[in-house]
Amino acid sequence: MTAEPSRVYDAVLARRSYSKVTPETPDTAEIERLLEAAATAADHAGLAPWRVIELRGAARERLGDAFARVAMEGGADADAAESQRRKPLRAELLLAVVVSYRESPKVERWEQEAAAAGVAHLLTLLLDDAGWGAMWRSGQATRSAPVAAVHGLGVDEALLGWIYVGGRPDGIRRERHATVDLAEHHSVLE
Numbered sequence: 001m002t003a004e005p006s007r008v009y010d011a012v013l014a015r016r017s018y019s020k021v022t023p024e025t026p027d028t029a030e031i032e033r034l035l036e037a038a039a040t041a042a043d044h045a046g047l048a049p050w051r052v053i054e055l056r057g058a059a060r061e062r063l064g065d066a067f068a069r070v071a072m073e074g075g076a077d078a079d080a081a082e083s084q085r086r087k088p089l090r091a092e093l094l095l096a097v098v099v100s101y102r103e104s105p106k107v108e109r110w111e112q113e114a115a116a117a118g119v120a121h122l123l124t125l126l127l128d129d130a131g132w133g134a135m136w137r138s139g140q141a142t143r144s145a146p147v148a149a150v151h152g153l154g155v156d157e158a159l160l161g162w163i164y165v166g167g168r169p170d171g172i173r174r175e176r177h178a179t180v181d182l183a184e185h186h187s188v189l190e
């Protein structure tokens with residue numbers, strides 16, 4: 001194998017999260033196009049143990065209400081709860097990433113979460129490559145009952161967070177991603 005120039009390699013290195021996005025969003029047809037590609041992520045036994053839910057409009061407000069409720073139940077004051085309520089309003093489109101655990105004698109739950117996370121990573125990369133601003137976010141309330149209820153999750157489902165999606169604001173510097181010190185993250189056993 002030679003180190004040929006690769007569009008994929010460059011796209012992976014170029015991807016950056018956008019914490020601020022504009023109101024423009026991809027439509028459902030575009031999300032489905034990207035998801036068809038992301039769905040090819042490695043998946044032990046082909047269980048497809050995941051689904052993605054688009055949250056637009058008032059659904060984001062219901063999610064904010066659930067965030068605020070969970071915060072209040074955890075002892076947050078009114079200001080902190082209000083801050084939680086506004087969090088889903090940071091983008092016009094949130095893609096909730098759900099792991100849908102399948103009954104399987106050989107594929108454990110952690111493997112199914114890994115497969116679902118793979119889809120989410122690919123989807124984030126594809127959104128970035130298509131020119132959208134995207135950022136995968138979670139939070140303390142991610143696995144709470146009120147938040148699960150907003151999404152209509154089943155008993156064998158759990159959230160892996162949300163990909164916040166929008167347009168890219170002008171004037172944001174997009175620096176190439178720093179990579180890790182491979183001496184700490186890579187080794188060879190023979």
Ligand SMILES: Cc1cc2nc3c(=O)[nH]c(=O)nc-3n(C[C@H](O)[C@H](O)[C@H](O)COP(=O)(O)O)c2cc1C
Pocket residue numbers: 015016017018135136137138139160161177
């Ligand atoms: C499962 C998951 C949850 C995350 N949750 C948050 C979050 O709640 N808040 C946050 O600032 N970053 C969160 N991140 C990290 C961002 O998505 C992003 O990777 C980080 O800001 C670094 O930016 P970069 O993607 O440009 O390297 C999360 C990442 C993953 C994989």
